[in-house]
Amino acid sequence: MATTSTRLSKQARREQLLDTAVTIVRRRGTDGLTLVTLAEAAGVSRPIVYDHFGTRPGLLLALHRRLDERHRAAITRAVREAAPTVGEVARVIGAAYFACAEEMPELGAVSAALKGDPELEQVGREMLDGYTDLMAAALAPYSGLAPEALRLRCVGLLGAAEVLAAELNRGRASADAAVTALTGLITGGLGPRPGSQR
Structure with missing residues (x-):
């Protein structure tokens, strides 16, 4: 294929390449x-692509990031943007998670492709840690659990969210059902x- 004549900045070219990579993963x-x-x-x-990503694992990692x-x-x-109630925060976490799962189904495929390489798996664990921290921070005001216990529960909730997203992407659950299920698990x-009597 002929190369494009349009000169893009390095960052704009990288974005264009990643957009194209998403399309390839979605189709093939x-x-x-x-x-x-x-x-x-x-x-x-080819040298332009190699200059941006170096290797196929480098490309997959950049796309995953x-x-x-x-x-x-x-x-x-x-x-x-959520109302400050536990139910609403839990619902918007679920709704945003599953909206992304539907809009970006290739994220799961790219994650799976990175498995098996210790360096890439480490990056995957770091990203999971970031999600866990984000969720724990959002839910901390509504939980009486110690921070370590809440964080561990969030790890489990993210595992559940991943499985629910797979069901959603297979057409075995609706987005509303997945959000309701995850909201219930979270709450x-x-x-x-804090401050409640049991």
Whole structure:
């Protein structure tokens, strides 16, 4: 394929390449995404793609980071705009999580493609830690649990959210049902509320 004649800044070119990578993964899965297929689909020379990502794992990692940042930003925005009640915060966390799962189904595929490489798995764990911290901070005002206990519950809730998202993407659950299920798990798993009697 001929290379594009449009000169983009390095950052703009990277964004264009990542947009193209998302399209490839959506259409052909992660097995269809290589540096060569990306160069061809984006209409750029191979050295441009290699300059941005170096290797296929580097490309997958960059794509995962980008999708993860978008996912986390959507949840952060939803929590910030939520009414300050446990039910509403739990609901918007679930709604934002599943909206992202529906809008970015390739995130799960890219995550799966990164498994098996110790360095890439470490990055995945760091990203999970970021989600866990985000969720724990949003829920802390509504929980009487110690911070370590709340954080561990959030790890479990994120595991449940991932499984519910898979059900949603398979068409085995509606978005409303998934949000309701996760909201119930969140509110039920927070322990006694600060200042409440049990």
